[in-house]
Amino acid sequence: MIKTYYCNSNNELKETTSPKDIAEDKKWLWVDLNEPTEEEAKVLVDYFDFHELSIEDATLVQQRPKFKQYDDYQFVVFHALDLKTLEAEEVDIFIGDDFIVTYHKERFEEIDTVKRKLFNQTINLEEPKDILLNLLDDIVDNYFPFIYDIEDKVFNFEDRHNIDISTKSLIDDTFDLRQELLIIKRTVQPMRDLVYRMREGKVLHLNEQQFLYITHINDHLIKQMEMVDSSREMTSDIRDNYISLNSFKMNNIMKILTIYSVVFMPLTLIAGIYGMNFTNMPELSWHDGYYIVLIIMVIIAFIMLTVFKRKKWF
Template identity: 65%
Template sequence: MIRTLYIDEMNTLHVCDSPYDIEVTPKWLWVDMSEPTKEENLLLSQFFHFHPLSIEDATTVKQRPKYKEYDDYLFFVFHAIDLRTMKPEEIDIFINSTLIVTYHKEASEEVDKVWHTMLNKKPNEKVTTNEVMYKTLDAIVDNYFPFVYDLEDKVFSFEDRHSVDISTENLIDETFDLREDLLLIRRTVLPMRDLVYRLLEGKVLALSKKQKIFLHHINDHLIKQVEMIESSREMTADIRDNYISLNSFRMNNIMKILTIYSVIFMPLTLIAGIYGMNFDVMPELHWKYGYLAVWIVMIAITVGMIGYFRIKKWF
């Protein structure tokens, strides 16, 4: 689907489907390409004459957040987060001082939000292509917060659950699932933060003071999100290590008890083995009190070893 918004020389806002429908030279033009078909993709090359490499990046290859400079425009790749699957969705932007083209293969809530904002602009209110890009970027970044907060809440809930949930295995599985979600959103937020930082520190865009403040605002949000993600990852790592240590502690206690029992029964097994041999000449075998004496010796050995282990505080 293609939709077009432009301003003529009289600063009047117009909306149409295709840029081919524009009958005047626009002062400012925004074309949004949402879930475009192969035929609609031809607009990028046949109408706008964008560089083939930027068209390839937008239409075929999954890109990381980045920007590239071309002769008469800039090409940006942003990543939004799908509200249902938590997977990144690519939003590509071709922009210069009078033109902006937003390209996304899935419907974008963020772009729709900015589109309606532009439609509600007051007459003669100044609008720039940079403003559209910044507002789109701001909407993308703001939509990260619900996911980050939700993951942080899940991490904090573990502290309340560990005292009542006796299933260590379940908690470990949930912890690894949570770390996978954190890694997924981290791979989206970190490159976006780096991109915004490069825009702030570089000279790619001619930024006014107001635009720099707006971009700093976006950068601050990204920094906060990265810190929250890193904090949550550290907490999940601590939870994972604690439960692994607890499991190891329990296993060590079990092995210690089994070892103690094994050590106690070793001399008893030795005695039983000796007197279980089928020799004819064994004095104790024909002794009247031999059976009782063996039992007394075995009980004495057992009590003595248990007492020794208790004195050593081995259990």
């Protein structure tokens, strides 16, 4: 579907289906291609005459966030986050002095939000660069709920530590959380690099107010990356702590079993000697021999346990 919005010479915002239908002077033009058909996509060539490489990037290949300068326009790729899968959703933007074209193969809530602001006159858009910055701001701001949600999950691990939950379950949850953080980082980090290049490259020729706006967006991306990195470090610490705790418990179990084994070794030796049933074994004819041997075995075990306790082996 293709939608066209334009601002005429009287600063009135109007809507039409195709840029070819505009019959009056315009200050700027916004063409939104939402899940376009092949016929609708031809407007990129027939009306705007964009470079074939930028059209190929927009229509055929999944791109990382990027910024390209052409003769009379710039080509930008932004990534938003899908609400359910956390996968990146691509929107391709062609922007010139008096036009902006947004091309996306899925519905973009951020674009709809900018449209509502535009028609409700809650924002003042003097030129296409203002649309670009507002769209970028909404995309970046929508990263925050995902990042805050994961940060809350990380903090909740401390509460789960006091609940009787298996270490395996906690480790599995930690790895799942780290996987989500990695997916978000794959989107946020390239976007941060892109916005930094847009701000420092001076190719958009932003005015003072627009420069402050993109600096504000860049600050948000820096904060988001710091939150993601902090959460990844915390999950690493949680994982290492639980692995260490599990190893500590296992070592204690092995230590106790080893102590029991060592205590019973001399007792087993005594039992083995008197269990050989040789004829010439004088102790076998003792009337109280059984009880004497049992007492000796108890004394040996008590002495060994006392020595181990004094050495603080358990």
